[in-house]
Amino acid sequence: MKYDYLIVGSGLFGATFANLAHNAGKKVLVIDKRPNVAGNIYTENIEGINVHKYGAHIFHTDYKDVWDYVNSFVEFNRYTNSPVARIGNEIYNMPFNMNTFSKIWNDVFTPEDALRHIEEEKKEITGEPTNLEEQAISLVGRTIYEKLIKGYTEKQWNRDCKDLPPFIIKRLPVRLIYDNNYFNDKYQGVPVGGYTKLVEAMLDGIEVKLNTDFFDNKEEYMNMADKVVYTGALDEYFDYKLGKLEYRSLKFDTKVFDKVNYQGNAVVNYTGHEVDYTRVIEHKHFEFDSTSPKTVVTFEYPSDYVEGMEKYYTVNDDKNNKLADEYRELSKSEDKVIFGGRLAEYKYYDMDDVIKSAMNVFKEEL
Ligand code: FAD
Ligand code: UDP
Secondary structure, three states: OOEEEEEEOOOHHHHHHHHHHHHOOOOEEEEOOOOOOOHHHOEEEEOOEEEEOOOOOOEEEOOHHHHHHHHOOOOEOOOOOOOEEEEOOEEEEOOEOHHHHHHHOOOOOOHHHHHHHHHHHHOOOOOOOOOHHHHHHHHHOHHHHHHHHHHHHHHHHOOOHHHOOOHHHHOOOEOOOOOOOOOOOOEEEOEOOOHHHHHHHHOOOOEEEOOOOHHHOHHHHHOOEEEEEEOOOHHHHOOOOOOOOOEEEEEEEEEEEOOOOOOOOOEEEEOOOOOOOOEEEEHHHHHOOOOOOOEEEEEEEEEEOOOOOOOOEEOOOHHHHHHHHHHHHHHOOOOOEEEOOOOOOOOOOOHHHHHHHHHHHHHHHO
């Protein structure tokens, strides 16, 4: 065998595994069908600004080892995600915190005032929430659900909130303090100079072939290495023989404006149906750039997945989870293949969890 590991995909799972294996003296080849490394965290320089081409990414983690690991490649800045939500001509702070509550209800000054409203409004939900609507109302009450959650979620998933699983909304913090930080994790930031630099540093010294699709020469690639680390789509690996898993996609409309500051924040969520986009991203604010004369802004439109688009989000409802389980069962017989990352595990994964998972899988390999 020419290589110890053939790694399909240069996203964070592939790059982490490749880096650890290379450091352990293994011979590694990374292939990716895209013209660039870094998978969905790829950043492209436009007008001197690092543009998050496949969606805005903020690194946040509670794992000290993962934080130290990424900081060993590049410096991270102090960016803290604090999106604002716009509905019509009203602006609210996210995530749901005292700033939000005091603007929603004009008699809220203290945490007790906020709790009184939430407790009153959540009375309509009895028992364990069984769908996203019930979960949202039991977290923050109906008023906030209708202004800041319902429209955004329906646009994002193209489904009624009653037909979505509760876990999607559970990850958003609800805080009784005046704190607009979107994440609870201990460590947070964005790589200075963009994410591509991070992945390039991880892959330093490793052979990488771009514009190379594993399925164009599957046989050949399978025979090139002792083990294959596959980070592409789970159903695609098996040629969809049990049926197709569902995904949600996104369309990004990126514009350059001839002004220094377009919206005053990196992320503005549009939570109503008056516009079709869910988020507007002004990339320069991720890196505190207040001097470039131009600004690059991306309007993010959720979309059904159709052939040829990117598979951004897995749809983890019962039907798709069951099909994914059947594929996972099949994957057990592929003893020289490791399936890792969001597509191959069909899992809603943050960046730090993807790195952690690759670290754990590599440890087991050793
Ligand atoms: P990917 O990055 O998708 O990498 C897979 C790679 O495999 C790709 O480069 C692909 O081209 C390649 N590949 C696939 N099939 C083949 C094939 N047949 N042959 C060759 N190559 C192939 N996480 C956070 O922690 N914070 C955030 O703020 C955040 N924001 C997000 C915003 C959006 C819009 C989305 C969609 C996700 C976000 N995430 C965020 C999640 C984050 O993107 C993922 O956790 C992470 O990028 C997954 O890494 P991965 O290696 O599993 O997959
Ligand atoms: N969400 C919402 N309003 C917002 C932001 C998020 O209702 O302004 C809901 C929505 O259902 C979304 C979920 O919270 O799918 C998770 O949001 P998050 O920003 O964590 O998702 P991401 O798109 O970054 O994975």
